[in-house]
Amino acid sequence: MDPSRQHEHASSATVPLVSPVAQLAYVFSEYSTATGNAMSTKINAQARAHESLGGRTYVVVSDRRRHDYDDGTLVRYASARSTRREWFTDLERRVDAVCGVTVGRRPLVARFHREALDAVPADAEALVVYNYAGAVTDRLVRRSGGKVVLHLGNDVFRSWRASEIRRVIARTHVTVAVSDHLVATIVDRIGHRPENLHVLRNGVDSETFRPVPRVPGAPVTILSVGNVMPHKGVHHLIAAAEVLARRTRDFRVHVVGSAGLRPADGLSAYELALRRAAAPLGELVRFTPFVDRRALPAVYGAADVFAMPVEWQEPAGQVVTEAMASGLPVVSARSGGIPEYLGPDGVYIDPRDTVRFADALHALVTCPTERVSRGQVLRTRAESMTWERNVAELMRLLAD
CATH class of the missing domain: 3.40.50.2000 (Glycogen Phosphorylase B;)
Structure with missing residues (x-):
């Protein structure tokens, strides 16, 4: 211990x-x-x-x-x-x-x-x-x-x-x-x-969720985890990825989760619409509808940036604290109770402002030292x- x-x-x-x-x-x-x-x-x-x-x-x-x-x-x-x-x-x-x-x-x-x-x-x-x-x-x-x-x-x-x-x-x-x-x-x-x-x-369990060394030179993975429903704002992330792709292709977006809570629930109309919107980006965006809880720490461990572009007043955001414990910088809406957990070292955006959202992602994608320093501060915060x-x-x- x-x-x-x-x-x-x-x-x-x-x-x-x-x-x-x-x-x-x-x-x-x-x-x-x-x-x-x-x-x-x-x-x-x-x-x-x-x-x-x-x-x-x-x-x-x-x-x-x-x-x-x-x-x-x-x-x-x-x-x-x-x-x-x-x-x-x-x-x-x-x-x-x-x-x-x-x-x-x-x-x-x-x-x-x-x-x-x-x-x-x-x-x-x-x-x-x-x-x-x-x-x-x-x-x-x-x-x-x-x-x-x-x-x-x-x-x-x-x-x-x-x-x-x-x-x-x-x-x-x-x-x-x-x-x-x-x-x-x-x-x-x-x-x-x-x-x-x-x-x-x-x-948050900061022993299970913890930083994992990343492979130098690999594309930067921007992760989203949670229920994939309109108020969670994944469509804003896809829109920002379209803008980001005009500036750099050195990133990947990974959306983990679905509208339901079980792998057998199938895809909702919203999830299908997201896939259609992301299709022109090809390999830059991938979707994983469900991950067993035991495999989730490895999903965070394979990421470099966490995105939380919610539209609603999120009461807390369990995935935010898991990302923090995993040593990831977090780009998030300043929504509900999220700032109480994320604190001053989160990167706050209005997810509906696609260009500014893409700007925030671009700054982290192109600057490894910024990613690491923000992630380290958030990891320390999560440990408490x-x-x-x-x-x-x-x-x-x-x-x-």
Whole structure:
């Protein structure tokens, strides 16, 4: 174990340890390396960190899915819900939104989670529910023997009234969000900051994701990783690559990910449109629809620059911290919570300004020393973002 990680364990030893903790994965999601679900990755990292500190983590999962992460104690539950309707549907969301406005509660999302919540072991001292705030009902609080945590990684309250948001946060022992930006959106909606609303920033595994020496003289690889959907802005990267190709051909763009979370989901209309747009660039652009989680560090290791041209207010950006830990310079939109993680040494662009985006990429493609120096600074920053620190902070909040 490296000295910095030894220090992390030593500093966390004095933290009051809440154990066992139950983590509720998304209903019907995999707890597996074979999914692109960022929440499952986060639960796995937190379970590993919690148990390294001496705690025990239950991970509550559906028995219909594959689960191959080794960390945590799996608690499987069966569901009577039809296999044709395993996901929470758009119709159910609309009905719940109407119910939230009219009666102040969301019965369908609560029912959707009931079997999973009923499977939570009775000795769990805390229950962590991710994003699905409507599952945090008065019934859940009454039946839970421990403390309830609402963990927010996205802006889940867009269809909620202020009074409804205030009630659900009040039911929790603590509500945590992954960035100051996300907390601010909640505060803006309800007009004040509840005492139990806190920022809990994500960690990153800087032992798994780490710099890899690059082969001198090889084309510079510009990497994009994540869900390939319009709001993630890959089309802006393709447009910038077209401009960049007029100045130099000494680069390659590698787009990793797909619209779905599994390799069998197929290509969306947007993904097909991206391939058509990139076709004139030939070998300068390639697409890999899915990479197993275990192979992802090698993907970062084969890259030289990371691009994050998102159009939406990204709450945190797990892939940004993975790129940082891998020692890559990051060219990103100044969006949402990304600057809180990336800091002052990111290269910030407006992805819709194609020429300026291409300028930023060109500067890094043509200057190896700039790539290395920025990557080294971001690697150092990432080393302080451990999952042990994330879990230790959650333990402190739960102990209050």
